[in-house]
Amino acid sequence: MLHIEHLMVKFGGLTALQDFSLKMGIHEIIGLVGPNGAGKTTLFNAISGLVKPSGGRVSFNSTDILKKPMYARARMGIGRTFQVPQPMSELTVKENLLVSQRFGTGKVDEKKINEILAFLNLSRKAGYNAAMELSLSELRALEVGKALATNPRLLLLDEVLAGLEASEKRILMGTLTDLHEKYGIGFLIIEHDIETISSLCKRVCVLNFGELIADGTPQEVFRNPTVVKSYIGSSHA
Amino acid sequence: MSELVLQSIFSGLLMGASYALIGLGLALVFGTMKIINLAHGELVLLSAYIAYTMESTLGWNPLWVIPLSILVVCACAILVYFLVSGIQKNRELNSLILTFGIGIIITNLSLMIWAANVRSTSVSWFQEGVVLGFLYSMRSELLFFAAGLALLAIIWRWLKKSWYGRAVRAVSSHRDASKLMGINPQFTEMLSFVLAGLTGSFAGIAIYCTNVIYPPLGATLTVKAFIVTVLAGLGSIPGLLVGSILLGLGESLTITLLRPSLRELAGMILFLLVLFVLPNGLFGGARRRG
Amino acid sequence: MKIRIVLPLLVVLYVIVPVLWGGDKYVLSLLVASFTIAGVALAWALLGNLGGMVSFGHAAFFGVGSYTSALLSMKLGLPIFLCILMGGVGATLISTTVLPALRLRGPFFALAILAYSQIFRILATELEGITGGAGGLSSIPVLPKVLGYDFSSKLGGYFVAITIVLFFTWIYHLIRRSYYGIALRAMQESEDATRVVGVNSTLLKAAMLFISAFMTGIFGAFNSHYINFLEPDYAFHSDWTILPVVAAIFGGYRSLTGPLVGAVAIYLIDQSIFKNLIPSGHQFILGALLGAMVLFSPDGLEPFISKKLRWGKRAAH
Numbered sequence: 001m002l003h004i005e006h007l008m009v010k011f012g013g014l015t016a017l018q019d020f021s022l023k024m025g026i027h028e029i030i031g032l033v034g035p036n037g038a039g040k041t042t043l044f045n046a047i048s049g050l051v052k053p054s055g056g057r058v059s060f061n062s063t064d065i066l067k068k069p070m071y072a073r074a075r076m077g078i079g080r081t082f083q084v085p086q087p088m089s090e091l092t093v094k095e096n097l098l099v100s101q102r103f104g105t106g107k108v109d110e111k112k113i114n115e116i117l118a119f120l121n122l123s124r125k126a127g128y129n130a131a132m133e134l135s136l137s138e139l140r141a142l143e144v145g146k147a148l149a150t151n152p153r154l155l156l157l158d159e160v161l162a163g164l165e166a167s168e169k170r171i172l173m174g175t176l177t178d179l180h181e182k183y184g185i186g187f188l189i190i191e192h193d194i195e196t197i198s199s200l201c202k203r204v205c206v207l208n209f210g211e212l213i214a215d216g217t218p219q220e221v222f223r224n225p226t227v228v229k230s231y232i233g234s235s236h237a
Numbered sequence: 238m239s240e241l242v243l244q245s246i247f248s249g250l251l252m253g254a255s256y257a258l259i260g261l262g263l264a265l266v267f268g269t270m271k272i273i274n275l276a277h278g279e280l281v282l283l284s285a286y287i288a289y290t291m292e293s294t295l296g297w298n299p300l301w302v303i304p305l306s307i308l309v310v311c312a313c314a315i316l317v318y319f320l321v322s323g324i325q326k327n328r329e330l331n332s333l334i335l336t337f338g339i340g341i342i343i344t345n346l347s348l349m350i351w352a353a354n355v356r357s358t359s360v361s362w363f364q365e366g367v368v369l370g371f372l373y374s375m376r377s378e379l380l381f382f383a384a385g386l387a388l389l390a391i392i393w394r395w396l397k398k399s400w401y402g403r404a405v406r407a408v409s410s411h412r413d414a415s416k417l418m419g420i421n422p423q424f425t426e427m428l429s430f431v432l433a434g435l436t437g438s439f440a441g442i443a444i445y446c447t448n449v450i451y452p453p454l455g456a457t458l459t460v461k462a463f464i465v466t467v468l469a470g471l472g473s474i475p476g477l478l479v480g481s482i483l484l485g486l487g488e489s490l491t492i493t494l495l496r497p498s499l500r501e502l503a504g505m506i507l508f509l510l511v512l513f514v515l516p517n518g519l520f521g522g523a524r525r526r527g
Numbered sequence: 528m529k530i531r532i533v534l535p536l537l538v539v540l541y542v543i544v545p546v547l548w549g550g551d552k553y554v555l556s557l558l559v560a561s562f563t564i565a566g567v568a569l570a571w572a573l574l575g576n577l578g579g580m581v582s583f584g585h586a587a588f589f590g591v592g593s594y595t596s597a598l599l600s601m602k603l604g605l606p607i608f609l610c611i612l613m614g615g616v617g618a619t620l621i622s623t624t625v626l627p628a629l630r631l632r633g634p635f636f637a638l639a640i641l642a643y644s645q646i647f648r649i650l651a652t653e654l655e656g657i658t659g660g661a662g663g664l665s666s667i668p669v670l671p672k673v674l675g676y677d678f679s680s681k682l683g684g685y686f687v688a689i690t691i692v693l694f695f696t697w698i699y700h701l702i703r704r705s706y707y708g709i710a711l712r713a714m715q716e717s718e719d720a721t722r723v724v725g726v727n728s729t730l731l732k733a734a735m736l737f738i739s740a741f742m743t744g745i746f747g748a749f750n751s752h753y754i755n756f757l758e759p760d761y762a763f764h765s766d767w768t769i770l771p772v773v774a775a776i777f778g779g780y781r782s783l784t785g786p787l788v789g790a791v792a793i794y795l796i797d798q799s800i801f802k803n804l805i806p807s808g809h810q811f812i813l814g815a816l817l818g819a820m821v822l823f824s825p826d827g828l829e830p831f832i833s834k835k836l837r838w839g840k841r842a843a844h
Contacts, residue, residue: 048723074725086720088713099713102706104725150724273634275583323822329633330581334776335821337583341769341814349808456765460645463638502649505642512639513627 001026001186002047002154007056009042009210016042018210020056026153029180029187031197031218034207035230040190041083043207044156047188048080049073060154074104079152081143083159089131093122093142096130097149104150116148119182120175137168141175148179157189161196169193173200194222206230240371241493249489251378253482254385255447258440259458260465260477261392262433267466269408269422269429272332276317278458279343280434284310284441285450286347289356299358299442306438314434318427340455347452357449381443388439392432393474405429457501464508483507540689545682555681557798558791559753562688563746565790566695568771570742572780573699577708578735579715581633583768584640585743587647588618590762592744593751594651594658597667600752607671611748618744619737621647629732641768648763663758670752684753691749692787695742700783702738707731766810770794773813776820 002024009017017039024030032040045051047058049070058066065073074080088096097113117123120141125134130142140160147155157176161169173196180187191197197204198218206214206221208230214221221227263277284306291297291305317339324331358364363377396402407415408425416422444450444458461484468480487503548554567585575581595617596610605613621643628639651658658664669679670687677683702708710726718728747767751757771790778789793813801809 050719050723069727069729070719070722071725071727074723080723082720082723086717088709088720089716090712091709095709099706099709099721099726100724103710103721103727108706146724273638320818320822324825326825331821331825333581333583333634333637334772335818337772338814338817338821341817342811343814345808345811345814347808349805349811352807460638460641467635496653498653499649501645505646508642509639509646512631512635 001028001061002188003057003059004047005057007043007046007058008054009039009046009051010054016210017046017053020207020210020212022205022212022215024154024186024188027180027184027186028203029189029201031201031204032188032190032207033192033194033197033204037209038207039210040207041158042210044080044158044188044190047073048078048156071103074150074152075106077151077153078156079104079147079150079154080156081140081147081158081160083162085139085143087130087134087139087142087146089129091130092127093117093130093134093145094126096142097145100146101149101151104152113149116145119179120145120148121171137164137172140164140172144175144179148183152185154186154188157187159190159192161191161193169196176200194218198222242490244372245489245493246486247372247374248378249486250482251374251382251447252485252489253478254382254389255440255443256461256465256481256484257389257478258385258436258443259462260469260481261389261474262435262437263459263462264466264469264477265405265429265432266426269405269426270321270332272321272328273336273463274317274321274430274433275333275336275459276340276343276455277336277433277437277462278460279340279347279455280310280313280317281437281441281444281458282347282450282452282455283313283343284438285445285454286351286356288358288442288445289351289450292358292360298360299363299446303439303442306442307435310438310441311431311434314430314437315427318430322423322426340459344452344455347455351452353452355449355451356445358446360446363446375447377443377446381447385439385443388436389474389478392436396474401425401428405432460508461504464504467508468511537693540693541686545685549682552681555685557795559681559685559688560798561791561794562685562692563750563753564767564770564774564794565787566688566692566746567743567767568774568778568786568790569692569695569699570739570746571771572775572786573702573742574735574739575775575780577702577711578732578739579711580629580732580736581637582640582739583637583772584642584644585739585771586763586765586767587640587644588622588740588743589747589750589767590644590647590651590759591621592618592747593757593762594664595744596748597664597751597757598657600668601664607668607752608673611745611752614748614751615741615745618740618747622736622740625736625740626733629729629736644763644765644768648759651759651763658759659757661759663756663761664751665756667751667755667757669755684749687749688753691745695745696783696787698738703783707734711735769810769813770797773817776817 002022004020004022007017007020008015020043032043034040042051046053049068053066057064060073060076060078063076065076068076088099091099094113094117097116098108101113102108114123117126122138122141122145125138128134134142144157144160161172164172176187177200179185189197189200201218204214204216204218204221205212206227213230214224214227259278259281263274266272266274287306287309288299288302291302292299317336320339321332321335324335363375365376366373367376367379396405404415404420404425405428407418407420408422465477465480465484468483469476484504484507487507488500491499491503544558567589571582571585592614596614599605599613600607600610625640625643628636631639652661670684671678678687710721711731714721714726714728714731722728747762770793771786774790774793775786776789777793778787779785797809797813801812
């Protein structure tokens with residue numbers, strides 16, 4: 001479904017992403033880990049279109065998406081959440097989803113919206129103003145909800161669990177697993193917590209200094225000496 | 238024919254220093270506060286009108302008016318600073334509207350007090366011609382060009398070397414970090430307004446002595462200051478000077494080679510060209526895209 | 528929309544005002560002028576609120592609309608109302624040259640548009656062959672007779688003016704509450720957040736620019752056939768920028784009716800009171816008003832007044 005070849009992203013003199021390649025099938029859940037600054041969010045930005053790569057190719061469902069503007073990629077089925085939630089704060093929770101659905105799919109299906117809200121445990125807060133009255137985990141759920149409303153085939157989740165309490169994490173993780181099963185969406189998940197990644201994902205990619213240093217099952221990857229060094233090494237930095 | 242062009246270039250060059258001084262004020266304020274003072278040109282004009290009043294009522298030579306002008310205009314600039322600081326939310330937008338309003342006030346007050354007539358200095362010493370080879374200029378043009386350059390050089394050096402000067406540049410590039418280093422951003426911001434008043438009042442008198450003044454000139458000068466700032470790319474005084482000279486040249490050549498009535502067009506077109514083609518100005522600088 | 532307000536308003540505008548002042552040419556001209564300003568204020572507020580861009584050069588669209596319509600009617604003899612429509616189209620075409628400025632940050636866009644208005648003013652003066660130069664155009668054809676009613680009268684012009692204003696207000700309202708309007712407002716908070724869910728933000732912003740330009744052009748066109756005279760310094764005068772801006776800020780640029788109420792209020796007060804107090808330079812009061820608004824009540828007079836009223840009520844207990 002998603003085919004990334006030799007992707008390179010440079011910001012002036014800094015190379016954020018170097019020769020990154022990945023082949024992702026439909027329904028896969030891939031974890032993306034690496035120390036801070038390794039290039040994970042940059043990768044998401046490149047895929048969703050916030051950032052223009054300096055080299056390489058990305059194709060989604062056999063279509064070259066690098067030439068397409070951000071909104072077109074969203075309509076093609078690439079959804080994305082932001083690390084710092086960016087709700088449309090003048091709207092209610094439900095309106096946030098309605099707008100996303102309207103522009104991401106071209107039509108409005110209120111039943112589906114209610115379904116998504118229920119799924120994310122946001123039904124109770126459907127009429128609440130998005131900016132003012134949501135807890136962090138609810139804001140995160142809203143981020144996922146907005147992306148879901150666009151009917152994506154691929155969901156890029158950027159540290160959706162960061163900063164949540166253990167119980168909230170567990171709930172959201174459960175929701176994500178259910179989502180995957182129910183809607184058959186592929187996930188690319190950035191997380192820092194190794195346990196979370198290991199339990200959610202069957203496949204993990206490790207980035208360090210913009211380069212892919214490992215790609216395999218969680219067991220393989222987290223025992224890989226290079227990977228271990230990158231984590232320990234970075235904690236000394 | 239080419240002599241005419243050379244003369245044109247020479248005249249445009251001489252205008253450059255004044256434009257640079259006017260642009261500097263706008264650039265400094267934008268640098269520290271990230272706002273555009275749409276009343277800037279009016280402050281310059283105010284200085285010119287003060288010179289006119291002193292000359293016509295008390296017979297003062299405009300040169301002696303300079304200190305008075307600086308005092309008054311800087312006081313006004315500080316007033317504008319306090320008003321702008323009073324904006325509660327959405328400062329970028331609201332400051333535009335506020336200073337727009339202040340500009341309207343000053344323009345109309347000028348209209349009320351000094352009427353719409355075109356004015357200029359009648360000190361003949363200024364108007365006498367100086368001939369260099371085949372190039373002609375008014376004494377005032379040469380004088381204020383030299384003095385303007387000197388002032389620019391002094392301020393440039395000061396910005397580079399002095400504590401306050403560095404503070405101005407620090408606040409421009411990173412406000413919060415500068416607080417950590419003991420710099421008081423508010424004071425620095427006010428300082429940038431004072432500098433704007435200083436350079437602006439000098440330029441105002443220069444324009445009074447070399448050109449003509451009339452109430453709507455304020456708005457025109459603000460636009461020119463802005464053009465020059467955009468041409469220069471933010472954060473570069475040499476760039477500012479080059480940009481100003483370019484503007485002066487552009488206007489001058491337009492007058493000579495095309496028509497005098499198209500003069501303002503030159504600046505506008507230069508402005509739009511740079512805005513769209515070279516968004517970072519001629520010398521690079523801050524990002525202009527949102 | 529609140530029917531209880533709209534219906535009486537329509538009655539006032541279409542019935543009461545004509546009955547009371549239908550014969551008073553001076554009052555009618557004043558009203559028509561204020562409605563013209565109101566229309567531009569509405570268009571300005573639309574661009575600001577929905578498009579997120581503040582313009583200091585709407586005079587450009589006004590002037591282009593004026594000249595387009597006047598010239599089409601004079602040189603090609605087209606039906607007047609068609610010409611007015613083309614005036615709007617002309618302004619919209621011009622606005623396409625402003626498109627590159629949309630990606631600039633606030634102040635830069637505002638001033639880029641200002642540059643345009645100056646450029647057009649100078650072009651209008653210089654292209655004498657087409658525009659009649661500095662002398663301008665006179666004897667511009669008046670509004671025609673339609674279905675027996677003569678719109679060239681002052682009252683006729685009045686009806687046309689208020690109809691256009693009301694129509695555009697309705698359009699603004701429709702856009703605002705549509706999904707597009709919601710997306711546009713969300714865009715101002717975070718354009719990326721909207722693009723990531725499929726909003727073509729560039730297209731939407733451009734559309735707002737076109738609509739704002741179109742509306743303004745229509746008013747410029749209408750105006751040229753109402754006063755039958757045009758010259759560059761008039762058509763592109765900064766007043767067509769300043770007055771709508773003051774009106775919109777004063778009345779409250781966020782609301783639908785704010786700019787309209789503000790325009791009528793400001794223009795009438797300015798013309799009847801300020802101008803008589805201080806014949807030359809009376810607009811400085813407008814500047815002061817602008818400043819006061821920004822500092823004390825950035826959302827316009829309506830919230831300011833309602834705040835005071837609430838306060839008063841509480842104090843009375």
